[in-house]
Amino acid sequence: MQKVINASIEILDQISNFIMELDDASYTKVSKPLFDSSIGQHLRHILDIFQALMTSENGDLIDYDLRRRGIPLETDRMAGLQEIDQVREWLLSLEPEQLDNDVVISTEVALVTQQTAEFRTTFGRELCFASSHLTHHLALMVVHAKLLGLEVDSQLGVAPATATYIREQEETSCAH
Template sequence: MQKVIDSSLEVFDQLISFIDSIDDDIYQTHSRPLFDSNIGQHLRHILDIYQALIRNKQDTIIDYDIRLRGIPLESNRRDAIITLNTIRQWLTQLTPDDMNRSVSISTEVAISEKHSAIFQTSFGRELFFASNHTIHHLALMVTLAKVLGWRAINDYGVAPATATYLREQQSAQNQHDGVNQ
């Protein structure tokens, strides 16, 4: 389970680096019609998931439907970086017992009407979900930043299986190039 924590920290490091690398205009701008949400709102959505996990230390159910829309970090990168670093610190304090703990989650499951369901899971599984959810939204945020003129070259927002595939492809290409020299 330590690998899940380490992976989450790696994803948070990418997220912090990305947010630090863009300017306030890119962070705050909506790029309609491509996206209705700005980067700050995507980040807030990511952090809602982690806040639900953090609240689980006191609550018996992880409730993914508690959303803190309209908060300052949606438009203030400095607030965002502070919050990211706080959650990153929390991640470093997780233990194997935390990861193996049985938990329940509550989440809305219908679009046309309000209907929630409760599922049994483990805290480690939910942290894994949060990390993959972060990767997905980081990829969207990188796309939005590029549409708005951000030109950094990076591998932010790449899923673990895709990163493995790309490394294997690069290794095969390097071996092929070495044979043909």
């Protein structure tokens, strides 16, 4: 399970580097009509998922619906980077065995009315989800940054399986 922790740190480092390269205006800009959220708001959403895990690592219920909208990290890039560092430190403190712990998640499942469902899972599976969710939102943030005219590393926001495919394609083309 150490590989799940390491992979989570790797993607967290990617988003940290991405945020560090932004200026404050780009971090808070909402590119209407294509986006209704800023890069900072996407970051807050990502970190809410990790916060849900961090507050329940002892086997309690993981509640993905606890959101912290309107907090400083949505508009303050340095606050966002500080929280990324806190999540990174938490990840480094995890023992691989913790990922085998059984947990229950709670999440809303409907749009028209408030309906919540609970599912049994493992802490490791949920950490894997959080990292995948981060990658998905990082891909959106990359598009947002490109719309702002920023240069962005082409490796950002790429899913692990896609990265493997790209490497295989590069190896195949080099062999020919």
